[in-house]
Amino acid sequence: MFPLLQRCCFHMPFKLQKSTSPRLLLHGNNKTTWSSVGLCLQRDACHLSRSPSLNPASVYATKLQAFHTSLPFLKKKTPKESETKDPGVWQRSMKSLKDSPKPALYLSLAGLIPFASVPLSMAVQGTYYPELAFAQITYGAVTVSFLGGMRWGFALPENSPAKPDWLNLANSTIPPLLAWQALLFKDITHGAIMLVMALGIALHYDVSLLPTYPRWFKVLRVVGTLVMVLSLLATAVLKTLLENQLSDSRNKCQNIK
Structure with a gap:
């Protein structure tokens, strides 16, 4: 049934x-x-x-x-450990900077003293010194030439990720040429602006354009370039301000006489 x-x-x-x-x-x-x-x-x-x-x-x-x-779509998704503990760009950069070799870190920071000391001394004394400003421009030209030639040393070894081709070797000569042009300017302001351009081009080559260096060196290059650029611009600004103050004081003295 x-x-x-x-x-x-x-x-x-x-x-x-x-x-x-x-x-x-x-x-x-x-x-x-x-x-x-x-x-x-x-x-x-x-x-x-x-x-x-x-x-x-x-x-x-x-x-x-x-x-x-x-249901699977109703379950609460637990965030991954990498998402909850993901550090920011600043934390990663500082960690990479701490992981850099001590000689490279200390020598690079010491090399920034001539840049920062010139505008600092002018601001403290309230006087513009053309000799100090020209010495800063000269030291900046030497530094830019060193940064450009460093690409040759990085590209020449056999196991290097950068090949000794036209792109690497020819681009490394551009910063020294701009540094030489900066020394030809009679005005310190024009020389400082030319060095700022050369530092920016060298940083662009090392960080993003050409085969890159280790991460700790890239962070060190960014920090060093910022200090050098700000020091050169501060010297140019102080030159304009202090020279205007000096000319105003001279005019007042002549009017009094």
């Missing part, structure tokens, strides 16, 4: 189910069909519950597991 009911209930054609279901739902005329369908479902459930592979304990455990299981 059960196989016959099962074939009648669950293996009837789809067209027959589609044609009879609206009538059953809307009018409720064929109560015998409804009762047979319910009887089939009830017997089917009893047959499944009596199956040897599904005992009551396993069915209960499956229901609990289904009840306590949430």
